[in-house]
Structure formats: C-alpha cells, structure tokens
Amino acid sequence: MEFHHNICPRNCYDTCSIISTTHKGVLISVEGDPQHEYTSGKLCPKALDEVKKVYSSQRIRYPMRQRSRYSGFWERISWDEALTVIAKKILDLKDQYGTSLPLALNKYSGNFGILHNAMEGLFTGIGATTRAIGSPCWSAGVEAQTLDFGTFFCSDPLDMAKAKLIWLWGVNPAWTAVHQMPIIFDAINQGAKVICFDTHFSATAARSHHYIQVRPGTDGLLALGFSKVLLEENLIDSNLESYTFGHKEFIDYLETEISLDHCSEITGVPISTIRELAVEYSQIHPACIWAGFGLQRYTNGGQTLRAIDALGALAGHLGEQGGGVQYAQFETWRFSGALQNPSHPITQTNRLVNINRFSEEVLSYTDPPVKMLWISGRNPLSQDGNLHQWKKLIHQLDLIVVSDLFHSKSSEAADLFLPITTHYEHWDLNAGYWHYWVGVNEPAISPVGECRSDLQIAWDVSSYLNKLIPGSCTFPTSGNEKETLLRELGPQMLEILSLKTPADILKGPVRAKFSRTAWQNRVFRTPSGRYEFFSAQAAKAQLPPLPVFIPPLNPSSDTPLRLLTPHHYSTINSQVYSLEAPMTDFILHLSPKLAQRCNLGAGDRAQVWNELGVLDVIIQPEFGIPTDVVIIFQGGSRTNSPLNRLVGTPLTDMGQLNLGAPGFALNETFVNLRKL
Numbered sequence: 001m002e003f004h005h006n007i008c009p010r011n012c013y014d015t016c017s018i019i020s021t022t023h024k025g026v027l028i029s030v031e032g033d034p035q036h037e038y039t040s041g042k043l044c045p046k047a048l049d050e051v052k053k054v055y056s057s058q059r060i061r062y063p064m065r066q067r068s069r070y071s072g073f074w075e076r077i078s079w080d081e082a083l084t085v086i087a088k089k090i091l092d093l094k095d096q097y098g099t100s101l102p103l104a105l106n107k108y109s110g111n112f113g114i115l116h117n118a119m120e121g122l123f124t125g126i127g128a129t130t131r132a133i134g135s136p137c138w139s140a141g142v143e144a145q146t147l148d149f150g151t152f153f154c155s156d157p158l159d160m161a162k163a164k165l166i167w168l169w170g171v172n173p174a175w176t177a178v179h180q181m182p183i184i185f186d187a188i189n190q191g192a193k194v195i196c197f198d199t200h201f202s203a204t205a206a207r208s209h210h211y212i213q214v215r216p217g218t219d220g221l222l223a224l225g226f227s228k229v230l231l232e233e234n235l236i237d238s239n240l241e242s243y244t245f246g247h248k249e250f251i252d253y254l255e256t257e258i259s260l261d262h263c264s265e266i267t268g269v270p271i272s273t274i275r276e277l278a279v280e281y282s283q284i285h286p287a288c289i290w291a292g293f294g295l296q297r298y299t300n301g302g303q304t305l306r307a308i309d310a311l312g313a314l315a316g317h318l319g320e321q322g323g324g325v326q327y328a329q330f331e332t333w334r335f336s337g338a339l340q341n342p343s344h345p346i347t348q349t350n351r352l353v354n355i356n357r358f359s360e361e362v363l364s365y366t367d368p369p370v371k372m373l374w375i376s377g378r379n380p381l382s383q384d385g386n387l388h389q390w391k392k393l394i395h396q397l398d399l400i401v402v403s404d405l406f407h408s409k410s411s412e413a414a415d416l417f418l419p420i421t422t423h424y425e426h427w428d429l430n431a432g433y434w435h436y437w438v439g440v441n442e443p444a445i446s447p448v449g450e451c452r453s454d455l456q457i458a459w460d461v462s463s464y465l466n467k468l469i470p471g472s473c474t475f476p477t478s479g480n481e482k483e484t485l486l487r488e489l490g491p492q493m494l495e496i497l498s499l500k501t502p503a504d505i506l507k508g509p510v511r512a513k514f515s516r517t518a519w520q521n522r523v524f525r526t527p528s529g530r531y532e533f534f535s536a537q538a539a540k541a542q543l544p545p546l547p548v549f550i551p552p553l554n555p556s557s558d559t560p561l562r563l564l565t566p567h568h569y570s571t572i573n574s575q576v577y578s579l580e581a582p583m584t585d586f587i588l589h590l591s592p593k594l595a596q597r598c599n600l601g602a603g604d605r606a607q608v609w610n611e612l613g614v615l616d617v618i619i620q621p622e623f624g625i626p627t628d629v630v631i632i633f634q635g636g637s638r639t640n641s642p643l644n645r646l647v648g649t650p651l652t653d654m655g656q657l658n659l660g661a662p663g664f665a666l667n668e669t670f671v672n673l674r675k676l
C-alpha cells in the first residue's frame, strides 16, 4: 500500500485535503486527511465516489474527433493527429487574419489547481487572443467587500466556532460547504444561536435555531432596516469614528431614506422580527454573519453585500474574534504567476470578453471574428445563460476543442475532445478561497489510458506550433510538473506560508500564517485605511458611494414567478458525483398554494417556460417556498436538456473593478408554469 497527498480541486468552499491509497499502481481508496485542520479526516460523498470516476467506463481515455457536431459519432485519434490539427488551425488563422485574435479561450472552475493556468499561459505564448474574463460565481460580493474593506478577506473559518451568534445569510453550507457544519455545531454546543436567512427553507435552515424568509433580492434593504433599528435604539458602536469613513453620511441616509414599514413590506419580514433581531445582533458578541454567494446573484447583489457589511460595522462586530462579516478570501492565492505569463513581445492586447456574456460578446466581434474556441475546465453549454446565442456562436466556429474528463453538454458541440488526467494522475498546487490552507497535490497513479494533464497539453501544443513555425509560441514546449509548481511559490507565497524554500511545501499542506481573525487591528486596505461606509472608488465607478437599496428586477405579467436554481448536494455545478445516478426529470419545488392555484399535485408533469425556452418538470410541492418563487436545483436532476435554457444573461451591479467584468445575476430569471 502507498499513501499520497491529494487535494480536491473543485470550485468548493472546502478545498479538502485527501489521502489516497494505491496498491500496485491502482487507486483503491480516498479519504479525508486527518492532519488537515479543516478537512478533519472527512470527505463529502461527491469525492468519495471518485475512485469509481477515475476508472469509469464513461471516462474518455483517448483523444477523439467527432464526425460532425452533435452527431455523437466520436472516433479515436492519436495525440499526434489531434495536436497537428490544433497547431495547424492556430497558424492558419494567424496567417489568414494577421493576428491571433480569432482564437478564444473559455476556462473557469472545473479544476482550480494552479497548474491548470497553463492554458492561459499557452494562449499568452501564442499572442493576443480572445479571452473569457470575470466570474459566473462571486463577482458582485467580491467587489462589494473590496470597496468596504480594501480587499476581500475572511477570518479562518475555524474562528466561527467562537461566535455566540451566527447569521447564515444566503448561504447553504449544509450542502455547499459541508465541512463548516461541524464548526457551526461546535459553536452551538458552546451556546451559540444560529439564524438562517434564505428565500426558502433550505437544508441549512433546517439545522438552524431560526429561519427568516426573505423575499429574493431584498436582503440589502433588510440589512438597512436592521441598521435603522440600531440607530433608533442607540446601539451603534461608539468607536466608529476611530476606524470608519463616512459613517455620518450613512447614518444620514438611514435617517432620511429607510423606514421600517417599507423595509418590512418589501422584504416580507415583520417589523417586530426586524427589531428583535437587530437588538440581539448588537448585544451578542461575538456575532458572525456569513454572507453567501446565493444572495449576490442579483442585479443589486453588490449593494446587498455592502449593506450587510455596513450592518456588521455599525454594530461593532468587525475584527472581533469569532465575529465579523465573512464572504470569502483570495489572500492565499498570491502565486508567482510564472506559468500564466510567459514572456511575449506585446504587439496587441487580448480581447477580453465577459464570461457571463461570452457567446453574445464574441459574436459581436467581426474584425476579426473568433474562429477557434478552446473550452477547458468549463461546461458553458450547461452553466451559461443565453444558450441560443451559444448555438449561433458554434455555427461561426471552424474548430471547437474541449478538454475534459467526461463528455458534457459542451463536448456535444465539439470537434475535438482531449482527455484530461484527474488530480490523482498529475501534480498540482491548490489553495482554498474560504480556509487558509495551501498544498501540493501529488500524482497517486499513472495517467489512465492516454490522458494528459492540462499542463502537458499546453506544452505539447506549444511544441507542435514551434515545430511547424519556430518561434510561433513562447510557452515552454516541455517541462517538469513538479518543478513548475514549485516556481509558483515566489517570495510572497513563501512569506505567507512561512516556508524557507518552495520544496518545503512537498511535506504536506500548510496553513497561511495569518491571524485567525480578519481585520482584527481594524486597519483596512481602503484608500482611507478605514472601513468605508462611503466609497469614493464606488462613486468613481458610477456606483452609489453608500450602500443604498436598489430593488431587484420585477417579474412581468407573462412570467410572474422567479426561478431560483441554487446548488445541490449531489453535484459540483455540472459535475455529477455518481455517474451511475439514473437520468431523472427536473423537479420543480414550489409552494403547495401555488401548486393548488395551478391545479397541480405532487408528481404531476408540467412545463416551466419563458421567452427563452420551455422545460418539462415534475411537480414537488413543499412548505417554506414563497408563492411567487419556484426552485429547480442546479444538478438536482440529470437530464439531457440544460436547465439554463430558461436563463438569460442579466448582470450584477458589481464585478467590473475587481474581476474585469460584472457577475451573473442568474437569480433574476422569471418564468411561468403550465400543466401538461
């Protein structure tokens, strides 16, 4: 038996540390690393199924070519053939258009390992190309916290165990961050009270002391209502003057613009509850708010998070051990970027396209048009909005390359499929965006079939390009994965991790040496060095300088129901955990009242529709859902038709400053319902 350190590379709060066991070169089991403070020896069921996934008959083991798109007729080809087709196409396009802009890359969160940035490196090595930027995930919240604190940073999640009051706000850790639940239960065992704010009675609400139902997209106003109570009751932190900026303007706004009647009417939370909760929040220390990604997927998402931050500040909870307003962090991601940025003589800049409007924006470019698309670690034909535009874009493209582990909605449209190694088959370097740990993922087994890592493929493409035309790509043509990962640990990361040499990380995961509590010294990274209620940076970006309430979008009379599609316990976005799970129809969760109004009962077939498309669903009435909201969990059912055919591309108010593009306001989706 041999044991290996691996790290789960999925886009997940937990970024678990794994010990895998092999016998004679075969992966036989994986378990949570007991040495890792956060993973604490446990993995979620999604990862526990991975041994089966690695050897699954559905795994693609060889490069494949599809005879015609959507035909499903895939034939095995050699790596030589695949790489020749790709390299020739790149050079032909460069030759034809006199620029490499017709080449596009769409990559996101299939695997967050740092060595997967090889794809960006390869594209940079080729020249100026068309790139997806921004994030479909967390942009509005990231920017809001950056405006308020100067950067987005959260306490070590273990710190939450010290809280005496925990507000879980628009976050569903019982499904999406399962390793946080034992920490929350620890806090409960030590007397903490937990309140869940959600639009429906979630799995997390079921594990909380109280559940507060908030009308979708109105949490910002609720936070302002709480702040108003603090003001009225004289419960504001008396030290605000010493570490915040603009509190007078904010208080002025609360005084003149916020009324509890209006707040209650819009949010659906009774005034007596607003008062009671606000007073409790100001009196209990430490009090922690965890604001999740769910509540910022709106056109006002950034303002919502700013209002929640402001509440935390007003009550004096920022920087207190076990308290504060937690969202996520990126401070443990200060890698050198050596892989991503091979030197290249800059003649032209990249054409940057919002990942959330990728197909629309790419189609709008005609000079030159995009002709070749590489999709890596992404499944846009499942996860993006406006799939009609994607159809059009596919039509325009000469070559679509998908690199993935399994076939996906996106590979149905591809010409070439490049089979990728799993994290059990390659070296990698991983950091979390919630906890403070960074670690090395070491290969436990040799690549299955002819699979290659994203990094190896990037080297190979560069090698073929340079063979055909020497000097046509500055990305390295070969290398060593382990050495490449060690180069990502530059002086800044060594300092953050308290390591003497990069190789020290090979011993096992390391926790960044930050103190456990964010902003403990109440020195912030904003231009004023203070917590900013009033942000001149926001004003400069044409955003309201104060956290004010801007209502979410309203439904139309044709489509009066808001469709929410939150994340499900059984998948990570489009990645299913059990490949053997049978195909099932979409389940529409709705209130019994709404079901009755539409003359629908449990198990009935119905259709959800809007101007973008129609989706067949099975009805499941459930208590705890408002009558104007319906829910289909992303990945909660496996079907051939993508859920996102109903989703457009509304954008969040924030994201541009930090991530280069606004986020995906996907909860601003409206539908109607009819019985079949």
Ligand SMILES: Nc1nc2c(c(=O)[nH]1)N[C@H]1C(S)=C(S)[C@@H](COP(=O)(O)OP(=O)(O)OC[C@H]3O[C@@H](n4cnc5c(=O)[nH]c(N)nc54)[C@H](O)[C@@H]3O)O[C@H]1N2
Residues within 6 Å of the ligand: 011, 108, 109, 110, 111, 136, 137, 138, 376, 377, 378, 379, 380, 383, 384, 403, 404, 405, 406, 408, 420, 421, 422, 454, 565, 566, 567, 572, 573, 574, 575, 634, 643, 644, 647, 666
């Ligand atoms: N309706 C709806 N849509 C949503 C969301 C929602 O809640 N509802 N959530 C949004 C959010 S928050 C996000 S983050 C996005 C996520 O959307 P994506 O970034 O597309 O994420 P995934 O579906 O996790 O992974 C994409 C693909 O990466 C592949 N992959 C895994 N490992 C590797 C690897 O090592 N190399 C390569 N090349 N490929 C690999 C997987 O098999 C999968 O096919 O979806 C967004 N879309």
Ligand SMILES: Nc1nc2c(c(=O)[nH]1)N[C@H]1C(S)=C(S)[C@@H](COP(=O)(O)OP(=O)(O)OC[C@H]3O[C@@H](n4cnc5c(=O)[nH]c(N)nc54)[C@H](O)[C@@H]3O)O[C@H]1N2
Residues within 6 Å of the ligand: 011, 012, 013, 137, 169, 170, 171, 172, 173, 175, 176, 177, 197, 198, 199, 200, 202, 214, 215, 216, 217, 218, 219, 292, 293, 294, 295, 564, 566, 567, 568, 569, 570, 571, 572, 573, 635, 667
């Ligand atoms: N099992 C599992 N874990 C995952 C993922 C997965 O797909 N499956 N995906 C990963 C990724 S990419 C992400 S982004 C995170 C997301 O994880 P979370 O941060 O938990 O976000 P969501 O699941 O989108 O939404 C959380 C809750 O917000 C609620 N919500 C929606 N709108 C509102 C609102 O207006 N107000 C309030 N108060 N609540 C609202 C939803 O009903 C949901 O219960 O999870 C990560 N972890």
Ligand code: SF4
Residues within 6 Å of the ligand: 008, 009, 010, 012, 013, 014, 015, 016, 043, 044, 045, 046, 047, 178, 179, 572
């Ligand atoms: S999906 Fe998340 S919880 Fe599950 S093993 Fe991976 S990082 Fe851990």
Ligand SMILES: [Mo]
Residues within 6 Å of the ligand: 011, 136, 137, 138
């Ligand atoms: Mo996400």
